[in-house]
Amino acid sequence: xxxxxxxxxxxxxxxxxxxxxxxxxxxxxxxxxxxxxxxxxxxxxxxxxxxxxxxxxxxxxxxxxxxxxxxxxxxxxxxxxxxxxxxxxxxxxxxxxxxxxxxxxxxxxxxxxxxxxxxxxxxxxxxxxxxxxxxxxxxxxxxxxxxxxxxxxxxxxxxxxxxxxxxxxxxxxxxxxxxxxxxxxxxxxxxxxxxxxxxxxxxxxxxxxxxxxxxxxxxxxxxxxx
Numbered sequence: 001x002x003x004x005x006x007x008x009x010x011x012x013x014x015x016x017x018x019x020x021x022x023x024x025x026x027x028x029x030x031x032x033x034x035x036x037x038x039x040x041x042x043x044x045x046x047x048x049x050x051x052x053x054x055x056x057x058x059x060x061x062x063x064x065x066x067x068x069x070x071x072x073x074x075x076x077x078x079x080x081x082x083x084x085x086x087x088x089x090x091x092x093x094x095x096x097x098x099x100x101x102x103x104x105x106x107x108x109x110x111x112x113x114x115x116x117x118x119x120x121x122x123x124x125x126x127x128x129x130x131x132x133x134x135x136x137x138x139x140x141x142x143x144x145x146x147x148x149x150x151x152x153x154x155x156x157x158x159x160x161x162x163x164x165x166x167x168x169x170x171x172x173x174x175x176x177x178x179x180x181x182x183x184x185x186x187x188x189x190x191x192x193x194x195x196x197x198x199x200x201x202x203x204x205x206x207x208x209x210x211x212x213x214x215x216x217x218x219x220x221x222x223x224x225x226x
Contacts, residue, residue: 003216004175004208005182007058007161008201010038012194014047020201024215026182027056029082032064032072037193038186048076054217058082058105066098073099082107082130093125103127103219105161110146116154123157128219130184133164145170148177159220168203172211181219 009029011017017028030045031038048057059078061069063085072078080103083092092104104126108118110133119129131151133144145165159181166174167188174183187193189200205215 001212002214004213005161005216005219006205006208007056007182007184008186008189008196009058009060009184010186010190010194011196012038012040016196016198017051019198020196021052021055023201023205025055025201025205026216026218027058027080029058029060029184029186030076031060032068033060033062042072042075045076056080056218060084063087066095069095070098073102078102080105089121089125092122096125105130107132109133110151113150113154116156119156126158127222128181129156129158129160130163131160148174152177158222168200168207171204172207182216
């Protein structure tokens with residue numbers, strides 16, 4: 001089927017991060033947003049630096065100060081940042097100047113296909129996009145899915161990740177409708193928020209392997225298209 005970037009997000013424990021990395025996923029995600037269910041304080045995140053270099057380390061931020069993001073990059077050795085708030089194209093562009101070499105993923109919360117128009121505003125100021133289900137109060141990790149058939153013919157200007165309520169049980173159905181560069185799972189591979197279920201992660205990778213998907217080590221470069 002091709003190569004697929006697989007990110008497991010909302011990790012809070014070192015032992016689980018190491019175990020999930022060893023299973024061969026592409027990326028691990030860490031929530032740097034206070035007062036959210038999977039928040040990992042920077043003061044507790046120094047162990048990120050000991051994770052294998054083969055796995056991407058993605059910090060998730062919501063409308064946060066660039067200095068906070070830069071501190072996370074320095075202390076945690078992040079290789080990418082995921083911007084899950086109302087960050088403007090100009091703010092994303094400036095962040096790239098602050099943090100050269102750090103990949104930027106702009107998350108878009110989708111209610112209707114028309115919401116995808118915003119994606120084209122970010123085509124030259126981030127390296128990838130992420131499509132998540134809209135929730136009026138929460139920026140992600142809600143377990144809600146997108147309407148996959150409704151988005152089947154969407155055209156995006158950058159490589160992109162599919163998020164929103166994905167589980168080992170529905171991921172192949174989602175991929176039958178859509179052709180993302182990667183997938184992002186959080187609540188779908190948990191016992192409870194921040195406590196990952198390693199058996200579900202294994203089952204996810206087995207499901208993908210059963211259909212011939214190989215796990216990509218990195219997202220495509222923007223100029224490689226979808």
